[in-house]
Amino acid sequence: MSDLEKNAQDAVDELPPEAQEDPLYFDPEPKDGAAAHIKSFPAAPEFQEALGYPGERPENWKEVALNKMQELRGKFRSFRLFLDICVKCGSCTDKCHYYMGTSDPKNMPVARQDLLRSVYRRYFTLPGKWFPSLVGARELTEEVLDEWYTYYFQCSECRRCSVFCPYGIDTAEVTMAAREILDSVGYGMKYTNEIIGKVFKVGNNLGLPKPALESTLEDLEEEIEDDTGVKVRLPLDEPADILLVPPSADFFAEPHIDGLIGYAKVFHAAGVKWTISSYASEAANFAMFIGSYENMRRVALRIRKAAIDLGVKRIIIGECGHAWRAAYQFLNTLAGPFDFLDQNYPIPQHICEFTWDLIQQGKLRFDKSQNDHLTLTFHDSCNVARASRMGDYPGGQFDIPRNIIKAVCNNYHDMPEGTIREETLCCGGGGGLLTDDLMELRKKGGSPRMKALKHVTEEFGVNKMAAICAICKTQFSKIMPMFGYGMDDIMSVHQLVSNAIVLPGSIQEKELDGEGEEAADAAE
Amino acid sequence: MLTTVYALLFYVAFAIFVGGIAYRIWEYWNTPKPAVIPTTPAPITYAGVAWRMLKEITVFESLWKGNKWIWIFAQLFHASLWLIIIRHLRYFLEPVPELVALAQPFGKYAGLTFVLGALGLLARRMFVSRVRYISAPSDYLMLVLFLGIGLSGLGMTFVAKPDIIGVKAFFLGLMVFNWQPLPASLPLMVHLGLVALWMIIFPFSKLLHAPGVFFSPTRNMRDVPREEYHPVPWLPPIDQVEYDPPHGK
Numbered sequence: 001m002s003d004l005e006k007n008a009q010d011a012v013d014e015l016p017p018e019a020q021e022d023p024l025y026f027d028p029e030p031k032d033g034a035a036a037h038i039k040s041f042p043a044a045p046e047f048q049e050a051l052g053y054p055g056e057r058p059e060n061w062k063e064v065a066l067n068k069m070q071e072l073r074g075k076f077r078s079f080r081l082f083l084d085i086c087v088k089c090g091s092c093t094d095k096c097h098y099y100m101g102t103s104d105p106k107n108m109p110v111a112r113q114d115l116l117r118s119v120y121r122r123y124f125t126l127p128g129k130w131f132p133s134l135v136g137a138r139e140l141t142e143e144v145l146d147e148w149y150t151y152y153f154q155c156s157e158c159r160r161c162s163v164f165c166p167y168g169i170d171t172a173e174v175t176m177a178a179r180e181i182l183d184s185v186g187y188g189m190k191y192t193n194e195i196i197g198k199v200f201k202v203g204n205n206l207g208l209p210k211p212a213l214e215s216t217l218e219d220l221e222e223e224i225e226d227d228t229g230v231k232v233r234l235p236l237d238e239p240a241d242i243l244l245v246p247p248s249a250d251f252f253a254e255p256h257i258d259g260l261i262g263y264a265k266v267f268h269a270a271g272v273k274w275t276i277s278s279y280a281s282e283a284a285n286f287a288m289f290i291g292s293y294e295n296m297r298r299v300a301l302r303i304r305k306a307a308i309d310l311g312v313k314r315i316i317i318g319e320c321g322h323a324w325r326a327a328y329q330f331l332n333t334l335a336g337p338f339d340f341l342d343q344n345y346p347i348p349q350h351i352c353e354f355t356w357d358l359i360q361q362g363k364l365r366f367d368k369s370q371n372d373h374l375t376l377t378f379h380d381s382c383n384v385a386r387a388s389r390m391g392d393y394p395g396g397q398f399d400i401p402r403n404i405i406k407a408v409c410n411n412y413h414d415m416p417e418g419t420i421r422e423e424t425l426c427c428g429g430g431g432g433l434l435t436d437d438l439m440e441l442r443k444k445g446g447s448p449r450m451k452a453l454k455h456v457t458e459e460f461g462v463n464k465m466a467a468i469c470a471i472c473k474t475q476f477s478k479i480m481p482m483f484g485y486g487m488d489d490i491m492s493v494h495q496l497v498s499n500a501i502v503l504p505g506s507i508q509e510k511e512l513d514g515e516g517e518e519a520a521d522a523a524e
Numbered sequence: 525m526l527t528t529v530y531a532l533l534f535y536v537a538f539a540i541f542v543g544g545i546a547y548r549i550w551e552y553w554n555t556p557k558p559a560v561i562p563t564t565p566a567p568i569t570y571a572g573v574a575w576r577m578l579k580e581i582t583v584f585e586s587l588w589k590g591n592k593w594i595w596i597f598a599q600l601f602h603a604s605l606w607l608i609i610i611r612h613l614r615y616f617l618e619p620v621p622e623l624v625a626l627a628q629p630f631g632k633y634a635g636l637t638f639v640l641g642a643l644g645l646l647a648r649r650m651f652v653s654r655v656r657y658i659s660a661p662s663d664y665l666m667l668v669l670f671l672g673i674g675l676s677g678l679g680m681t682f683v684a685k686p687d688i689i690g691v692k693a694f695f696l697g698l699m700v701f702n703w704q705p706l707p708a709s710l711p712l713m714v715h716l717g718l719v720a721l722w723m724i725i726f727p728f729s730k731l732l733h734a735p736g737v738f739f740s741p742t743r744n745m746r747d748v749p750r751e752e753y754h755p756v757p758w759l760p761p762i763d764q765v766e767y768d769p770p771h772g773k
Contacts, residue, residue, distance in 0.1 A: 076557075330559055332754070346750050
């Protein structure tokens with residue numbers, strides 16, 4: 001651990017002169033095999049079977065894998081097209097944060113695709129069948145399968161490469177297909193597949209049963225009452241107008257939970273009837289990470305069922321990046337149409353869209369000075385940035401969270417161009433890689449973001465970074481201490497809202513207006 | 525003999541070129557796009573998508589964001605190629621349209637910039653270690669093929685001019701199945717042979733990026749997954765799904 005910490009520190013401290021100019025500078029020379037040893041734990045048979053995959057590698061695994069590849073070619077235009085049309089121009093080669101962090105050439109997006117493309121060519125194209133070595137085609141062997149497992153679990157499916165590809169080739173699509181093929185021969189990943197199993201069994205990624213949720217929410221109600229003097233409810237399984245689906249990390253992890261408190265205060269101030277569902281207590285959908293539409297749908301259908309059972313009119317999703325992609329791009333597609341919900345609101349809606357609407361309507365009152373000890377920046381989470389939208393115009397996903405932060409904080413600075421908005425860098429833990437067995441990769445993959453942060457820390461004195469993603473928050477609270485920050489220097493956007501919001505009838509309101517009244521009295 | 529070989533070669537090459545590309549387009553067209561996955565921020569309207577696509581195929585917008593050197597060489601290469609193609613229409617059309625006549629002087633010198641662009645791309649492939657790493661022999665050979673076509677063409681434009689009238693008669697004859705003799709000229713044979721080869725490998729190679737870019741779901745989809753219902757064609761309809769039972773039962 002200490003060695004790793006030191007390495008990560010060195011990555012930032014001992015920068016060559018070029019780095020003074022370019023905050024994202026890294027040595028662009030490939031170092032073959034530099035990340036070959038970083039491998040996550042494969043899933044045990046019982047966890048594979050729970051998701052409908054074989055527990056062990058079948059005798060005819062090669063045939064099964066190739067049949068799966070053929071099947072996916074017929075189901076996904078992206079996969080079929082992307083394998084054909086890459087011209088190897090090289091535009092993506094220096095864009096992946098895992099390549100920047102590890103220098104392993106197989107972490108260059110095009111090289112990562114080629115691990116699979118080479119096999120596709122061998123079995124599915126004429127040139128690959130007739131002249132394999134000419135076109136870089138190769139046989140599918142056990143070594144190739146292991147290589148797939150290693151490097152397709154070093155991709156966080158963040159889509160940064162697709163921004164820079166002249167044909168829009170999205171490595172995430174290839175990674176998802178590769179993971180689906182691996183699963184089809186019993187070669188799944190422990191972390192992702194165990195978690196999907198927990199959702200099926202208990203209702204959320206963390207395996208929190210209803211009684212645990214109940215007591216957590218009660219504790220939070222007490223905490224809010226202690227802080228504000230206002231009884232703010234966090235209802236569970238109650239009939240309501242709004243179903244809130246947060247990532248389950250919001251129920252217990254720091255700084256996630258402060259975000260949940262923020263949502264509750266906003267709902268309270270808005271005067272809406274809302275509830276959380278113990279059945280659909282998870283916005284995350286890890287089945288997206290493994291490219292399984294069947295499992296992704298099974299998870300998504302829980303939200304549909306909860307919405308029907310609780311009789312809600314709206315669905316709002318909490319702060320989570322890939323969950324927002326799963327909701328924004330996939331919920332309607334997989335579990336729609338939602339014709340039984342109120343069509344006047346987006347389905348689903350992001351909590352930031354909800355809060356920003358209220359702010360624009362002037363329905364929320366803030367005391368921005370409560371955040372004056374903080375100087376903030378905002379980390380655009382990859383799935384929010386490149387696979388979703390907020391509001392009614394392209395790019396709203398960048399502006400709305402920033403608008404909220406600026407409405408509740410006085411000190412805000414963006415990180416350098418090229419590291420934010422559509423070119424944002426992944427935290428290093430997305431795509432199902434947020435597991436301790438990949439800690440070295442997470443650290444190295446997070447280093448480009450840390451360099452960009454360091455830049456604004458030095459220039460503007462930024463001391464906190466806000467995010468709207470459960471994975472980003474967990475990842476940063478783990479790796480930031482290795483780069484000279486504190487583990488609580490990553491914050492939820494709604495945590496900032498929670499700090500500043502002045503609830504009607506609260507202690508904070510009395511303090512503010514009390515002074516006002518005294519002043520008014522004095523004037524008389 | 526020479527005429528017969530080249531006539532047959534061009535019939536075969538043309539059939540593979542057109543048939544192959546048509547087949548690929550049919551293939552891509554008929555493969556489902558099961559979800560709305562544009563790389564965002566993405567346009568919401570069809571007009572917006574058309575604008576995004578137009579920028580992608582004319583000014584290579586994404587490549588511009590990605591790498592300025594590749595962009596310069598790729599623009600040199602592709603813009604020159606367009607001029608060259610327009611100029612070459614004069615060998616297939618009688619009378620020669622005004623636009624084609626107009627492009628003639630530019631088209632001649634485009635041959636030089638075409639070769640320059642291809643050389644630039646080849647140099648990157650050979651000398652930038654990251655690009656060298658991802659290059660297969662076919663990636664180099666593709667550029668060598670273009671260089672061969674370009675240099676043999678330049679040779680005929682600026683050094684040893686073949687019997688252009690005869691060449692045009694040959695191609696006009698091919699089109700109406702009334703073969704005319706192909707003038708004997710070494711650079712011409714090389715040039716035409718390589719062009720036929722290019723047509724033959726097109727539908728089986730990365731040259732498919734040309735028709736393929738129009739089908740790329742991350743670029744050609746509108747960003748409307750919430751506004752419009754877009755079911756997955758190969759999953760059972762929503763009224764036939766089973767829900768997981770409540771927990772603890």
